[in-house]
Each structure stands twice: as structure tokens, then as C-alpha cells.
Amino acid sequence: MNWQTVLTELAQNVDDMNDEALLGLVNQSERIFLAGAGRSGLALKSFAMRLTQLGKQAFVVGETTIPAITASDLLVIASSSGETTQLVQFAATASEVGATIWLWSTGTDSTIARQSQFVTLLAGKSKFADADTTTKQPMGSLFEQSVWLFGDIFTMDYMQRYQITESFMKARHSNLE
Numbered sequence: 001m002n003w004q005t006v007l008t009e010l011a012q013n014v015d016d017m018n019d020e021a022l023l024g025l026v027n028q029s030e031r032i033f034l035a036g037a038g039r040s041g042l043a044l045k046s047f048a049m050r051l052t053q054l055g056k057q058a059f060v061v062g063e064t065t066i067p068a069i070t071a072s073d074l075l076v077i078a079s080s081s082g083e084t085t086q087l088v089q090f091a092a093t094a095s096e097v098g099a100t101i102w103l104w105s106t107g108t109d110s111t112i113a114r115q116s117q118f119v120t121l122l123a124g125k126s127k128f129a130d131a132d133t134t135t136k137q138p139m140g141s142l143f144e145q146s147v148w149l150f151g152d153i154f155t156m157d158y159m160q161r162y163q164i165t166e167s168f169m170k171a172r173h174s175n176l177e
């Protein structure tokens with residue numbers, strides 16, 4: 001029963017959100033930084049891994065080996081609320097240096113959204129929102145699931161758009177597992 005509820009809720013995500021501009025944005029960005037807190041960050045990490053396998057330089061914010069972000073870099077932020085304190089600070093720093101920000105969120109009325117050049121809206125509600133009709137799941141669960149799925153679907157679209165094969169990606173998979 002709850003399986004069906006979750007799958008139905010995930011269908012709120014439209015299937016035509018990977019437009020050419022976003023595919024081009026990632027293609028043109030040599031270095032991509034990814035930031036998310038809590039469960040949103042865990043889901044976004046799965047996309048960071050795929051970006052590496054697609055041939056990009058991907059850095060998860062918070063890892064000690066991360067370089068400084070610069071004007072030519074892309075910062076992807078996943079945040080249901082767009083208001084999580086440390087992510088607001090990351091967006092401010094990225095803006096100061098002139099980096100491009102691509103936010104994945106549930107709305108456009110947030111501090112981070114206002115600093116972002118690109119915003120992708122995913123199904124779910126902000127973790128700060130009260131229970132509503134958007135989802136029966138607690139807090140940001142639907143959004144966090146959507147982050148994982150959007151990353152996977154974007155990966156498939158990117159493979160098709162730039163003719164990247166699975167063997168190309170497998171060759172870039174970690175061999176220290």
C-alpha cells in the first residue's frame with residue numbers, strides 16, 4: 001500500500017524537465033561542485049558519482065580534498081527548502097566568486113533560489129512545510145527520492161545527448177571498492 005503511495009507521488013515529477021539548456025550547462029562545465037545537507041545530500045552524492053563516470057570532475061562539498069570554487073565552475077545544490085543554513089552560505093560564497101548555481105528544490109521562493117541561475121523543481125514539499133496534500137510522506141522524503149531519480153534520469157538523457165556509452169562510464173567507475 002505505501003509502495004503504491006510513494007510511486008504515485010513520484011509520478012508528480014514531470015518527465016520533460018531535462019531541457020537542452022541544462023544538458024549544455026553540465027556539458028560546458030568542466031568542474032561541478034555538489035552540495036546538499038542530510039538526506040538531500042546523500043541523494044545528490046549518487047549524482048556526483050555518475051557525473052564522474054560521465055567524464056566530469058565532480059566534487060562533493062564537505063570532502064576535505066575539495067578545491068576552491070571559481071567563476072568557471074558549476075555548483076549544484078539540492079535543497080527542498082532552499083533555506084538550509086550552510087547551503088545558503090555556500091550559495092553566497094559561490095555567487096561572490098561568480099560561479100554558476102543550479103538549484104534543485106521544491107519552489108522558487110527561497111534564499112538560494114534567488115541566487116541561482118538555474119532552478120529545477122522536483123516533487124515534494126519543503127522540510128519546513130506543514131503536512132499538506134503534496135505528499136503523505138514525512139518532511140522532505142518525496143523530494144529526497146526525487147533528487148535521486150532526477151539524477152539518474154538526467155544521466156540517461158546526458159548519455160543519449162552526448163552519445164556516452166555504458167562502457168565509457170564503467171571504465172571510470174571506482175576500482176577501490
Ligand SMILES: O=C([C@H](O)CO)[C@H](O)[C@H](O)COP(=O)(O)O
Nearest residue numbers: 038039040079080081084139140
Ligand atoms: O535530512 C533531511 C531531513 O531529514 C528532511 O527530510 C534534509 O534532507 C536536510 O535537512 C536538508 O534539508 P533541505 O536543504 O531543505 O533539503
